[in-house]
Amino acid sequence: MSSPASRSLHFLGAAGTVTGSRYLIQAAGQRILVDCGLFQGYKQLRERNWADFPVAPASIDTVLLTHAHLDHAGYLPALVKQGFAGRILCTEATRDLSQLLLPDSGHLLEEEARYAKKKGYSKHANPLPLYTQEDAMTCLTRFDGRPFLEPQALAPGVSARFIPAGHILGAAQIALTIDGRRLHFTGDLGRASDALMKAPAPFEGADVLVCESTYGNRRHPTADAEAELAPVIKRVAARGGVIVIPAFAVGRAQALMLHIARLRQRGEIPRVPVYLNSPMAINATDLYHRHHDEHHVTDAECRDMFELATMVRTVEESKALNMQRGPMIIISASGMLSGGRVLHHLVAFGQDSRNAILLAGYQAGGTRGAALVRGEKSLRIFGQEVPIQAEVVAMESFSGHADSEELLAWLRPAPVTPKMTYITHGEPDAADALRGRIERELGWHCRVPEHLERVPLGGEAAA
Structure with missing residues (x-):
C-alpha cells in the first residue's frame, strides 16, 4: 500500500x-x-x-x-x-x-x-x-x-x-x-x-x-435541433447556395446525417444533394452499426443515415466538389476548422453570400470556428487571408x-x-x-x- x-x-x-x-x-x-x-x-x-x-x-x-x-x-x-x-x-x-x-x-x-x-x-x-x-x-x-x-x-x-x-x-x-x-x-x-x-x-x-x-x-438552447436546422437548409437551398458544415468525424457528422434524414423523410426540407466528405466519418458511421448497444438509433435509422449522403472518399472527388454549384450540403471534418478537407471548401465557397457555413457544436478559443462565431469576416487559411461573405450559423443544440x-x-x-x-x-x-x-x-x-x-x-x- x-x-x-x-x-x-x-x-x-x-x-x-x-x-x-x-x-x-x-x-x-x-x-x-x-x-x-x-x-x-x-x-x-x-x-x-x-x-x-x-x-x-x-x-x-x-x-x-x-x-x-x-x-x-x-x-x-x-x-x-x-x-x-x-x-x-x-x-x-x-x-x-x-x-x-x-x-x-x-x-x-x-x-x-x-x-x-x-x-x-x-x-x-x-x-x-x-x-x-x-x-x-x-x-x-x-x-x-x-x-x-x-x-x-x-x-x-x-x-x-x-x-x-x-x-x-x-x-x-x-x-x-x-x-x-x-x-x-x-x-x-x-x-x-x-x-x-x-x-x-x-x-x-x-x-x-x-x-x-x-x-x-x-445552457444549451431548448430549441429542437431539427427545428433549428430545417429553416437554414430551406433558405440557403432557395437561393441556390452551398451549406458547408464543419463537423467532427465521430459523433457530430452522424448526428447531422440523422437529423437531415429525418427532415427529408417528413418532407420538411428540399431533397438537395448531401455529401459526406470525410473518409474517417464514413468509416465511423459504419461503427454505429457495430456498437449498437451504446446508442438509441434504430437499425433502420442507421441505414437511412448512412444512405443519405454521397460518400466522398478520394482527394480527386473532394476537389471536384469545389467546382460544383448549389444547392447542396457538404459535411466535412474538422469540426473547428483546424485542418482537413473542409478548409478547401471554405476557400471555394466562403466568399459567396449565397452560401452558408453551419457550425454545429463547440468552437474552442483560437480556432477558425471561434473566429467565425465572434463575427470575423476573414480567415487565415494556407497562409493567406480568405474573405468570408457566406452566412455563418452557429447551432449549440448539436453539442x-x-x-x-x-x-x-x-x-x-x-x-x-x-x-x-x-x-x-x-x-x-x-x-x-x-x-x-x-x-x-x-x-x-x-x-x-x-x-x-x-x-x-x-x-x-x-x-
Missing part, C-alpha cells in the same frame, strides 16, 4: 483550457496517465504540443483513455514515439475509433507540413509533422480494448473501471481506485437528451472528482457536451460527496462559473487547477 504522501495528481493539460486533456497519477509505485490529448486553438497552446513532455514518457506505466477525440487521444502517437512502452487501456469502441482517428491525424499532420513547405508559409525551412501516419499505426499496437464496468487491475491495490459517459461511441468516465481511495474522471460528459448516444451513467461518488466544464457557464444545468443535475444525486472537485477542460470563464455554482449550490470543496500544478492525494489534502 502506498502512503498518502506518495500519491499525487499532476495536471499536465486541460487546466485553464478546453483541450490537451492529460492527468498523471503517481501512486503505488505506478505512473498512470489519464488521457493524452493534443492542445488545440490558440498558438501558445498549440506550441505546448512541441514542448518536452513534462515527465519521461518511458516512465509512464499505463494510459487510461476516456475516448477517441483528438483533444483527449491525439498526442498518443507522439508519446509512444518518445518512449512510452506500456498499455493504452480504453473501451472497445474507443479502440475501434482510434484506429480511424489517429492515422488520419498523422496523415493530416504530414500533409500540412508538406503544404507549408511547398507554399513557404512556415518559419521553418523544412517543417516536420509532430508525428506521422506510421507513428500512429505503431501507437495502435499498444491499445487494449476493455468492456464497460468491469474492474481492470493495473497494479496491486490499483484498479480502474470504464463507465458510460455518452458523448460519442466508446466514451467513458474513468473510476480509479488506489488503495481504497477513489478518483473519478468525467472525461467528456454527454447529454441525457442526445439524439444519438444514451445518457451518461450516474455519478457514483468519489474521494476526488475531476470534472469537465466545456459548457460550465452556458455532445452536457451544459451547466446538466452537469449540476448529474453531480447533485452523488451518494458520496467528493472531498475535492477539480474543474478542468474548459475555458477560464466556463471553469470558474461551474466552480462557483458547485460551491454555492452543492456546498462541495471545489477549485480550478493551474497548468502543470501537482496536488497530493492524501486524505488531509482533499478535505
Whole structure:
C-alpha cells in the first residue's frame, strides 16, 4: 500500500483550457496517465504540443483513455514515439475509433507540413509533422480494448473501471481506485437528451472528482435541433447556395446525417444533394452499426443515415466538389476548422453570400470556428487571408457536451460527496462559473487547477 504522501495528481493539460486533456497519477509505485490529448486553438497552446513532455514518457506505466477525440487521444502517437512502452487501456469502441482517428491525424499532420513547405508559409525551412501516419499505426499496437464496468487491475491495490459517459461511441468516465481511495474522471460528459448516444451513467461518488466544464457557464438552447436546422437548409437551398458544415468525424457528422434524414423523410426540407466528405466519418458511421448497444438509433435509422449522403472518399472527388454549384450540403471534418478537407471548401465557397457555413457544436478559443462565431469576416487559411461573405450559423443544440444545468443535475444525486472537485477542460470563464455554482449550490470543496500544478492525494489534502 502506498502512503498518502506518495500519491499525487499532476495536471499536465486541460487546466485553464478546453483541450490537451492529460492527468498523471503517481501512486503505488505506478505512473498512470489519464488521457493524452493534443492542445488545440490558440498558438501558445498549440506550441505546448512541441514542448518536452513534462515527465519521461518511458516512465509512464499505463494510459487510461476516456475516448477517441483528438483533444483527449491525439498526442498518443507522439508519446509512444518518445518512449512510452506500456498499455493504452480504453473501451472497445474507443479502440475501434482510434484506429480511424489517429492515422488520419498523422496523415493530416504530414500533409500540412508538406503544404507549408511547398507554399513557404512556415518559419521553418523544412517543417516536420509532430508525428506521422506510421507513428500512429505503431501507437495502435499498444491499445487494449476493455468492456464497460468491469474492474481492470493495473497494479496491486490499483484498479480502474470504464463507465458510460455518452458523448460519442466508446466514451467513458474513468473510476480509479488506489488503495481504497477513489478518483473519478468525467472525461467528456454527454447529454441525457442526445439524439444519438444514451445518457451518461450516474455519478457514483468519489474521494476526488475531476470534472469537465466545456459548457460550465452556458445552457444549451431548448430549441429542437431539427427545428433549428430545417429553416437554414430551406433558405440557403432557395437561393441556390452551398451549406458547408464543419463537423467532427465521430459523433457530430452522424448526428447531422440523422437529423437531415429525418427532415427529408417528413418532407420538411428540399431533397438537395448531401455529401459526406470525410473518409474517417464514413468509416465511423459504419461503427454505429457495430456498437449498437451504446446508442438509441434504430437499425433502420442507421441505414437511412448512412444512405443519405454521397460518400466522398478520394482527394480527386473532394476537389471536384469545389467546382460544383448549389444547392447542396457538404459535411466535412474538422469540426473547428483546424485542418482537413473542409478548409478547401471554405476557400471555394466562403466568399459567396449565397452560401452558408453551419457550425454545429463547440468552437474552442483560437480556432477558425471561434473566429467565425465572434463575427470575423476573414480567415487565415494556407497562409493567406480568405474573405468570408457566406452566412455563418452557429447551432449549440448539436453539442455532445452536457451544459451547466446538466452537469449540476448529474453531480447533485452523488451518494458520496467528493472531498475535492477539480474543474478542468474548459475555458477560464466556463471553469470558474461551474466552480462557483458547485460551491454555492452543492456546498462541495471545489477549485480550478493551474497548468502543470501537482496536488497530493492524501486524505488531509482533499478535505
